[in-house]
Amino acid sequence: MVFDNGERRVAVIIEDDADIRNLLEAVLTQAGFETIPTSNGLDGIAAVREHYPIVTTLDVSMPGIDGFETARRIRAFSPTYLVMLTARDDEIDTLQGLDAGADDYMTKPFRPRELRARIEAMLRRPRQPMTTDAVVLAVDAAPAPAPETAPSELVTAGEANAEASASLGPPIPSEESGTVDGWYSHNGLRLNPSERIVQLDGAPLDLTRTEFDLLGALLESQRKVRSKNDLALLLRGEAYASAYPVIEADRRAVEVHMGNLRRKLGDSTATPRWLETVRGVGYRLAAHTGVGN
Structure with missing residues (x-):
């Protein structure tokens, strides 16, 4: 199966249970994927290296290396969308999976219908080149000029990102922080949503797709509080926001991604410079400090 632009639509399946592996093959084939089934972590890693899949489903409990270690090794070289599947529903397993790069x-x-909906929601979010999971960065303060014609995949990703953020409304005007020439700025942190570039105190910051999207949403909303439910729906994309209800695992996922984002920013939960937790509700930008823009 290929996209209109000729790109292969490949999914790697890493699952040791033959019945579940066959079910995943059927579900993903019906969704238009060319499937590459594997039964253990090492074979799955090799398949991801060889086939450059858009999506990889990954079991947690497998012989040899488990799903968490498999995810970490895959994430070291591939930006494939990782969906972890497990019979264990403990909160710690969810957190470990997301922290490993899922x-x-x-x-x-x-x-099956929910799995397809979640995968399609992920595909609507902008993808990065297959060489790294990190957002493409630039050191220069000014955004690079846009090419006269963009590849069809990037046009589609940009349109999808615009649709996903349309429900947020326009940025709230502020004398302390806001947008200038397409850049959001706050306390020395700068983000350009169209160029997918983020800088901290003038230096490039290495973020994953999800971290970038969450940070962009908070910068756009300024001091307006964004609930965990709201942010979980944002990550799905507008078309799939109501496809299935937000559950505790979705909210925990937002917490994990926000925790990872805080670590990369070097932010403090007690005296935040950028990300402020509103207990029982969600997150918003911290107050302006007078540092940077």
Whole structure:
């Protein structure tokens, strides 16, 4: 199966249970993927290296290396969308999976329709080149000029990102922080959503797709509080926001991604410079400090 632009639509399946592996093959084939099934972590890693999949489903409990270690090794070289599947629904397993680099986490037995909806929602979010999971960065303060014609995949990704953020409304005007020439700025942190570039005190910052999207949403909303439910729906994309209800695992996923984002920023939960937790509700930008823009 290929996209209109000729790109292969490949999914790697890493699952030791033959029945579940066959079910995943059927579900993903019906969704238009060319599937590459594997039964263990090492074979799965090799398949990801060889086939450059858009999506990889990954079991947690497998012989040899487990799903967490498999995810970490895959994430070291590939930006494939990782969906972890496990029979264990403990909160610690969800957190470990997301911390290992998974984009989403589902427990077995899963509903095929929900799995397809989650995958399609991920595909609507902008993808990065297959060489790294990090957002493409630039050191120069000014954004690079846009090419006269963009590849069809990037046009589609940009349109999808615009649709996903349309429900947020325009940025809230502020004398302390806001947008200038397409850049959001706050306390020395700068982000350009169209160029997918982020800088901290003038230096490039290495973020994953999800971290970038969450940070962009908070910068756009300024001091307006964004709930965990709201942010979980944002990550799905507008078309799939109501496809299935937000559950505790979705909210925990947002917490993990926000925690990772805080670590990369070097932010303090007690005296935040950028990300402020509103207990029982969600997150918003911290107050202006007078540092940077």
